[in-house]
Every structure is written in structure tokens, then in C-alpha cells.
Amino acid sequence: MIDIHSHILPGVDDGPADQDTALAMARMAVKDGITTMIATPHVEGPALAAQDIHDHVSRFNTLLQENDIRLNVVAGAEVAYHADLASLSGYCLHHGPFVLIELPHSHIPKGAGEFLYELKIKGYQPIIAHPERNRDVLTDPQLLLDLLDPHISIQLTAESVTGELGPHIQQCAHYLLRRQAVHFLASDAHGLKNRKPLLAKARKIAAKIIGKKAAAKLVEDNPAAVLNGKPLSCS
Ligand SMILES: [Fe+2]
Numbered sequence: 001m002i003d004i005h006s007h008i009l010p011g012v013d014d015g016p017a018d019q020d021t022a023l024a025m026a027r028m029a030v031k032d033g034i035t036t037m038i039a040t041p042h043v044e045g046p047a048l049a050a051q052d053i054h055d056h057v058s059r060f061n062t063l064l065q066e067n068d069i070r071l072n073v074v075a076g077a078e079v080a081y082h083a084d085l086a087s088l089s090g091y092c093l094h095h096g097p098f099v100l101i102e103l104p105h106s107h108i109p110k111g112a113g114e115f116l117y118e119l120k121i122k123g124y125q126p127i128i129a130h131p132e133r134n135r136d137v138l139t140d141p142q143l144l145l146d147l148l149d150p151h152i153s154i155q156l157t158a159e160s161v162t163g164e165l166g167p168h169i170q171q172c173a174h175y176l177l178r179r180q181a182v183h184f185l186a187s188d189a190h191g192l193k194n195r196k197p198l199l200a201k202a203r204k205i206a207a208k209i210i211g212k213k214a215a216a217k218l219v220e221d222n223p224a225a226v227l228n229g230k231p232l233s234c235s
Helices: 019-032 048-064 112-121 135-139 158-162 167-178 202-209 214-230
Strands: 002-006 036-037 072-075 078-082 096-101 126-128 152-155 184-185
Touching: 002 135, 002 152, 002 202, 002 214, 019 048, 019 167, 036 048, 048 072, 096 112, 112 126, 135 167, 152 158, 152 167, 158 167, 158 184, 158 202, 167 202, 184 202, 184 214
Parallel strands: 002 036, 036 072, 078 096, 096 126, 126 152, 152 184
Antiparallel strands: none
């Protein structure tokens, strides 16, 4: 499986504070069946330069090899909706057109539709990170569905699907799966206890809702398409 959203780089953002924790997270991911992770540190402005992310990824891959951990990490970012950036170029997932966008947790901003449209016009393919955790979407999922089109996709957090983030969020995640609106399941891993680097359990639950083949698309086919810059298919 390929995990398109993770905070696994040690000491970079609110992920693991040290190398030992990051390595333990990598071992946990490999044991779960994850072969590739896109490291997506939070980006709110130019303080974390795209080149810095690439350098951190390169150093972490060396560390993984030195510790004989068979996980491949590639560079990406989780770009905040309000991020103050001259260009998103460099912050895309593995150099492709896909860009992971984090909307505010509290609401869907009024200009979100226009913002996503502008990204699309510029040639990006926005992926909305974990909308099932957004308070507006929890109240009315249609607000999210109205934002979608063939160039805008959705990533659910694995622990939303498993219920570890609460029943309300789980209900919303399952609703979006049933509506065939979801393109990715990702761990959004931050550590070893909360938002762990795991996908298998969420995949299994998703398979019960949408079928095995459709669930495989969320953790295998579509993430592979992201790595290769190819079109996606829905759940
Ligand atoms: Fe995240």
C-alpha cells in the first residue's frame, strides 16, 4: 500500500520529535503492508522551503536504509488553505500535479470553491485532506460534495474510518464512502499512539462498505497514480 499523507520526518513539524520515534513509525508502517509513504509536512508559508523538505526526505531515506527498513519515502506537503506562498510548485506530491490541501478544521471558507478552481486552472490537481474532520462537513456533507469535480479529490484519514477519531467523524467518513466520493485513505500519521502509520484496518472496513476492489483503489491504485501523475478513479 502507498500512504499519500504522513508526518513521519523527525523534527520537522508536529510529527515525531526524534529519529527513534520516526524509525519505529516506519517499522509499524512496513508491518502493516505500507511500502511507500509520501511525507507531507505542514506548510503555512515559505519558512519551510520545498528544497528543505526534499533534503529531510533524502536524509530520512538514508536512515531507513542504514536501519534495514524497507520503506520508501517521497516528498510532498500538506499545504494550509491560508498558506502564504508565491507558488505551490515544489510542494506537490512527488513532483506531480497533485497537491494536498488542508482546509480549516472549523469551517469551509466562503472562497474555497474559487480557490480550488484557480488551482485547477493553473494545472494542479487538488486533494482535499480529511474533510470528514471539518465541522461544516460533519453538519452537512453536501457542502463538500458541491466542491468536487473530476480534478478535485478527497482523502479520508484511516482512523476516521476505523472510528478512532469518534463516532461522528466515522459516520461522516462512511457516508462519503457510500456516496463513492472518496479517492484516498491515508494515515495522516503523526506518531505511535495517535494517528498511527496504519492503513490495513481502515481498508478492511472500507471494503465492507464499497467492496474489496474499490477499497484497493484507495490505498493502491490511486496513490500509485499520484506517484506517476496519472488520472484517478473514484471509490
Ligand atoms: Fe496531516
